[in-house]
Amino acid sequence: MTTAPEILQAGIDAMADRAATRDTDAERSMARAVATYNALTGSHLTEVDGWQFMVCLKMARSRGGGHNPDDYIDGAAYAALAGEAAHSASLGPYAVLAREYERREQARDTVVPAEVNRRLNALEAVAHKPVPVIEANELEARLNSIEAAIGAARRGRAGES
Incomplete structure (x- = not known):
């Protein structure tokens, strides 16, 4: 190079x-x-x-x-x-949430467990309506719980193969 x-x-x-x-x-x-x-x-x-x-x-x-x-x-x-x-x-405090939401929304096409959908819908409610600024640690906790649910769903699917 x-x-x-x-x-x-x-x-x-x-x-x-x-x-x-x-x-x-x-x-x-x-x-x-x-x-x-x-x-x-x-x-x-x-x-x-x-x-x-x-x-x-x-x-x-x-x-x-x-x-x-x-x-x-x-x-x-x-x-x-x-x-x-x-x-x-x-872009402000919702930028990270919006970016993660978009990425997770794409994941919805391949990982559809009810828990993941419930969490995505909760994020959508937060991302699309005016609410007080989310503290960084609260946002991180929400994203981590979604990440864990997606990981668990993928591991479950891998175990079915």
């Missing part, structure tokens, strides 16, 4: 590979990582801060030892993820 477009494409491919490895449409674990870090340390980092930290880490690594294309591939991907998170943050 020697050109910027090749490095960017490799970053896109790496993100797709990581998502496939985790059996999701898009691997987006930074919000959970930052929430965990904040809970442990009392810090107030954002998802954008987390992705920007990873860009800095990759750039720092690129200064040590020989050339490793991975430093630039991952750095480009992390920069893109930081941009995505910054855009979502600029």
Whole structure:
């Protein structure tokens, strides 16, 4: 890889590979990582801060030892993820909910257990009517419970095969 477009494409491919490895449409674990870090340390980092930290880490690594294309591939991907998170943050507190809702709505086509549908409908009610701002930990808890239900449904289906 020697050109910027090749490095960017490799970053896109790496993100797709990581998502496939985790059996999701898009691997987006930074919000959970930052929430965990904040809970442990009392810090107030954002998802954008987390992705920007990873860009800095990759750039720092690129200064040590020989050339490793991975430093630039991952750095480009992390920069893109930081941009995505910054855009979502600029849309307000429901942006993350809306993005997750959309992803879960797509999952409804392949995973249809009643519990998942019930949780998706509850999210829809929250996402589509004006309610007070949801605290980040409450939003995270709701999304985690949906994630757990989808995972349980997939594991159940895998056990039927």
